[in-house]
Amino acid sequence: MSQSDTLFDYKHIWHPYSSMINPIPCYSVVSAKGVYLKLTNKKNIIDGMSSWWSAIHGYNHPVLNRALKKQIKKMSHVMFGGITHPPAIALCRQLIELTPKKLDCVFLSDSGSVAIEVAIKMLIQYWQSLGQKRKQFLTIRNGYHGDTFAAMSISDPDNSIHQIYNNLLPNNLFADAPVSSFHKKWQKSDLISFKKIIEENSLKIAGVILEPIVQGVGGMNFYHPAYLKKIKKLCDNYSIPIIFDEIATGFGRTGRLFAFEHAGVIPDILCLGKAITGGTITLAATLTSRHIADTISISQAGCFMHGPTYMANPLACAVANANIKILKTNKWKIQVSNIEKQLSKNLLPLIHYPYVVDVRVLGAIGVVECSHLANVFLMQKFFVENGVWIRPFKKLIYIVPPYTISVAQLNKLTNVITQAVNNRSLFI
Structure with a gap:
């Protein structure tokens, strides 16, 4: 230079x-x-x-490069409103195949932060469809979920890079972060703060969101799988949907294809990004259940109100398909x-x-x-x-x-x- x-x-x-x-x-x-x-x-x-x-x-990587070159000869992009295309269909098929059976509806977006925004909007609209105006989300401290506004609002308000925006963000609920580390003994006391908040606010909470097992920028903490398992049980008891943010950990980083597999639990909404294209082009996905998708679809709006210009970008979908095929070899x-x-x-x-x-x-x-x-x-x-x-x-x-x-x-x-x-x- x-x-x-x-x-x-x-x-x-x-x-x-x-x-x-x-x-x-x-x-x-x-x-x-x-x-x-x-x-x-x-x-x-x-x-x-x-x-x-x-x-x-x-x-x-030659396989990823070939996928990009092959697709760009056909089309680099086309709007996804009223149009579909083979790379997106193939990718959604693969994502549904890789993830738990419950997650069978896929919304493709263009970055991890947007995938989080999509998940949050899904649950707000979900409760509206059920006649309830639930807007608050429950999470744990030391979390980080992205740099857009809704994503910032569920990141740690005191110990994060977003502290200067606190007065402008929605007021969400934060439980104490677990102290039981991944490789050490599980401490039941980790659950006290979360349990108290969910019990006292169960009719106000639209959803729970967590980075499963690994908290990223908030401190790079690895917490015990038992904590995730207990949180999921509490959410089920109160019929509160749970979002797992696997944007950083998804596609093998923790030793499992998805970090939530360490705890043997399944989210209601799953956010993926970063490694989805093998680091070539930005792309993200938000997967949810048929129940949540159908409930949103009978809302007053009659549809899910979100649509990024570059969602389901064909180039990104094509290279994501190639990336997943590499992962499927299990090397x-x-x-x-x-x-x-x-x-x-x-x-x-x-x-x-x-x-x-x-x-x-x-x-x-x-x-x-x-x-x-x-x-x-x-x-x-x-x-x-x-x-x-x-x-x-x-x-x-x-x-x-x-x-x-x-x-x-x-x-x-x-x-x-x-x-x-x-x-x-x-x-x-």
Whole structure:
């Protein structure tokens, strides 16, 4: 990238969660292949983030590329209102086949946040159809569900990146987050807060929404499957639908195809995104039951009131179909299992380092929680200079590598993390 391009980017382009006055410098990527990102200076760095959880098979995968090329010769996009097309039909068939039998109605949208908005609107309209004006949602603290308004309203109001919008957002209900971790003993006390809120507000709650097992940006916490099972039972007791946000965890990331499988429960609405296209094009899906879909359809409106311009984009649907066909070979199970073993071996010993307070591993997710905030600018610079791409967040250094990563490449990632947590100058 030329000096003029670098300066233009710095002055005019707003990057995620970035200041326009004093932005953190960006690294220019000119191409990507396998697990490597190639920078302008021709340096190759290993991507430990899978482009925010999405590029599960790495970059420039031949099967995914072929699907895109084949589809673009036919049409890149067509409106979905009053029109349908084979890629969308094939994708919805596959999604229904992959998910529990109960989830047999699919709404395709164009991003994870929108999939959450769709789920929320579905339940508001569902209750309207039943003659009830339920608008509040119940969730747990430390959650994150996206950056659009309804999604922000169900993300942690005090400990999240959306705190500055609190006065503008709908007033939802937040129970204490569970403290029983995935690999430790289940504590019944985890349920007290949630049980109290649902009992006192059962006639006001439109739905419950959770990130199953893994809470993402809110803290990268892995909670006990028993908690999810108990929550589902409470929801059933009070006939309150439950939404599972699997946008980050879906398609194998936790070692199961979907994280809710760890608890053996089934949601009433399921939101999918990120890895659905293997990290190629944005796409998301919201799946629900026939009962909820039919109830919405007999509402005063007579239909579900939502319709993104690029929903069911044929290119995205075509590559999502190819991605799911790769997953159906089940190689991901072995890949993720091997990654989990290697992350456990390499990262768990870091608990003994002075700036580390906890280390967590589940499937192809590794988290090192530190006692001090990361200096994002210095730490990213350190990572890039050492040949890896890892984006720290607050006190967390975490990796979600592509499933296709090799033993040597993963060792490189964990070795550089080890060096980072041993370097006080990289923290605030």
